[in-house]
Amino acid sequence: MTSTKYAIGVDFGTESGRAVLVDIQNGDEIATAVHLYHNGVIDERLPESNIRLDPDWALQDPNDYLEVFKQTIPAVMTKSGVSVDDVIGLGIDFTACTMLPTKADGTPLCFLPQWRSNPHAWVKLWKHHAAQPEANKLNAIAREKGFSFLDRYGNKISSEWFVPKVWQILDEAPEIYAAADRFLEAADWVIWQLTGVETRNSCTAGYKAIWSKREGFPSNEFYKALDPRLEHFIDEKMTRNITPLGAKAGGLSAQAAAWTGLKPGIAVAVANVDAHVSVPATTVVEPGRMVIIMGTSNCHMVLSEKEQVVPGMCGYVEDGIIPGFFGYEAGQSCVGDHFAWFVENCVPVSYQQEAESLGISIHALLEQKATALKPGESGLIALDWWNGNRSVLVDVDLTGVMLGMTLLTKPEEMYRALIEATAYGTRVIVDTFNQYGVAVNEIIGTGGMPDHNHLFMQIYADVTGKAVKVGAAKQTPAVGSAMFGAVAAGSAAGGYNSILAAAGKMARLREDEVYQPDPQAHAVYNRLFAEYQHLHDYFGRGGNDVMKRLKALKAEIITGKAE
């Protein structure tokens, strides 16, 4: 009898990284360990310095990522008591686009004393929003010159993505651009650190760096049109060699084996993205079933056999999630963040006291009170744009609206209106996919929300009219990464030869937790959704650009100059 085999998935989040040791026979999560990044999100001043960052900046320290390997992998091995001989593979997933400049040997520029005090030498986190001017210029140029790749990305490249971030470095710190031999996703950088091999995964290349399997990167003409200095950007600072998902990046290096206590040479999968790796981890390896990562923001993913241009989506990438399918992605930039904002800024003392006397959290109290309300009872409707709109409007300059308040409006009504608003936002996405030929028949939720807020889940079912199911893994992305680790190892080593095979064994849904739409609630929500759509189009599609004008005025007041 062969012994049980295990794979480790490491999930790099915004504030921390976590490792999960997974039984590859059944997906059981045997042990988990979390490491909080020492420098976390760097958005006020550079570490060890007084250098202040402008608003909209968000950086990270690559050393924090290495610490995750050093702390969490030994911890899960110790906790589980599993033998390192039985760990056959390792996979990772990361936030994206989270990118950095390095030297040719992979050394981050921010590790070098010469560049350490330059903010552009550090990792630009996914939510670094200071490259908006470059994104705007890029979109204008691509549109003007008719570069067709825009069609694949909802007609707009986000300021969060790779090229605007690189271009910002060139614009603001040409010396950093010049000093960088490589620009790459932090996802790929950590794999490089584990294996000694530089790879570029097809997921981030496709979703964040404008690469496609059929067309590759945009032509040099495009980069030249952005800035003559960028003409040879791909060949000088990137690579055209993109590795498909499910491939092995390399074997664990001796150095990384020393960091982690794992055996040198075990299979390390090419990097992946936290959201995308969750799709097979929640059983989805076929079209028609949308996976939504429901957390501080929502990320929506669905597979299709066909290539379709769906307006306003974040992008679609052939083989970008599961080999053999076009993987479509959409997103909402503010979901759990709405509720966190609301609890921090809008919940009165009396509610805090009530929650304390009941011994429950304020979120739980609000959920309890909001659950007692019927759809439509509050008279409120909101637009969920506190952090702009990612899909389908792709406009970071949109802002929040709440409408319908009276002197009797209660906090739980506003809280519920915010949940509903995010559900309407998801329905816009679902309806748009269906309308453009990418079928969405059911929804699978994962992330923080399914565990914490049943009302949220039921409202999503009632608003969309679709059953909402829930992934069974406690740490979905880490399990997905472990699945890719098992695939990288291959069946010869006791793993799997495809992600479909791995998903068949390792992925599960919660059988006892399916949110079915209530027909009566759905009928009411259809009426409310019509109101949402009307306001959505009025404020979001040029009916009244008041949000942009107010933002421009605000910038003018704060900076003291007209734009």
Next chain:
Amino acid sequence: MTSTKYAIGVDFGTESGRAVLVDIQNGDEIATAVHLYHNGVIDERLPESNIRLDPDWALQDPNDYLEVFKQTIPAVMTKSGVSVDDVIGLGIDFTACTMLPTKADGTPLCFLPQWRSNPHAWVKLWKHHAAQPEANKLNAIAREKGFSFLDRYGNKISSEWFVPKVWQILDEAPEIYAAADRFLEAADWVIWQLTGVETRNSCTAGYKAIWSKREGFPSNEFYKALDPRLEHFIDEKMTRNITPLGAKAGGLSAQAAAWTGLKPGIAVAVANVDAHVSVPATTVVEPGRMVIIMGTSNCHMVLSEKEQVVPGMCGYVEDGIIPGFFGYEAGQSCVGDHFAWFVENCVPVSYQQEAESLGISIHALLEQKATALKPGESGLIALDWWNGNRSVLVDVDLTGVMLGMTLLTKPEEMYRALIEATAYGTRVIVDTFNQYGVAVNEIIGTGGMPDHNHLFMQIYADVTGKAVKVGAAKQTPAVGSAMFGAVAAGSAAGGYNSILAAAGKMARLREDEVYQPDPQAHAVYNRLFAEYQHLHDYFGRGGNDVMKRLKALKAEIITGKAE
């Protein structure tokens, strides 16, 4: 040398009544006493019973008004040490339209055991909003049949006014309608109790009961068109004998003298309304100067020599405020109420703790933090319709909006946005008056706001671009009532022969407190006001009737039936 003479003004508010003893030589407030109504605002169940009231109901107990006389007048006499021989007159002001059904001798129906358990037998407070169906029918009929009186009232009769309230009684409790010999304003009822003489003052008749000096009441045809049973309403239950402001209603009766300790026979002025009596009390006896009562709601009053139809105003009445002028009135139904709602529902624990540690109120903390913001800095804009819109849209079914929120939006920014929204609402009124030939060159504020919120006052100056001055009296309406008491007494008794003469001696502004508009802030507010107007017209004039649809849906959900 003759001794100093005094008059007493009694101001009946929503929650309490107060008496002020005033020196008629200079308007000095010598002594004040307040009596909280025992039954207050009756909006959940009838006193001494389990009879529940529907939402939108608001009743009062007339006995509470008599208690005000019995408690507060002896109190101010005792406090002041003034001799009753030197008190020459008494005036009162009241909320309006606050009305009740009585028997022919003035006994309120709710005092009679037979009717006491019928809610319609009680006083309907100004903010009783349950007569909306009758107001809607009345407006439709008046419009359809072309009754021109609508022009005088912004083309709409409010559900708060006299005829809708009477008609609701007839609709829902015809037995009460039949049992009532008289319907009258509580203002006139308390004067009747003081003097034994039934009078009807021209102010409430004009502003609330569709009477005008030139045309009298609408014709019997109009009432018949509402309901055949109302055809002879005026002659059966009212009177066509309307007494002008400044007149003496009668002498204090022996019974009222016993209640109050004052001398029988002293002059009692005809009743007046709290807002209107504040106009001469803040020195305004001429056109061009708008008085705004700034409290839970705003009431705007301005005089003009000319008769002008100004769309969307609450009404204009010849001699309705100051004899010889048309008195124009407009209003905002929710001002201080916004801030009370906000503090109760939207201010987080951390702010409460900060206020406590600073030893200041939460309102004061919010004002402090909001004062540190510049106009336009928050990126927020709100429509101040948490309690509908009185002027210029005259629509109770409008609701609140806030727009521009981000994840960085702070409570003080929302608080400031609410203040600004009410200031924009006032500017719409000011601009509309000026546009239609009723000049508004400066603003005089009175009510609770000027004392409590300097930021509020400065924002009103900055938004309107007009100097905002403040009445000097601590209890403006009561001083105004005392002025009318002094006029009722006449110069022969040591008082005055006209309200102009009384105002010349008894009314003052605060000399050291004038809010001048800041030109830079005004320029920014001009841009924000343009956004307000755009949203105001979109949501308020049929561009998108989402507020009405949400309200209708809410009613449908709560009642279980479609409208």
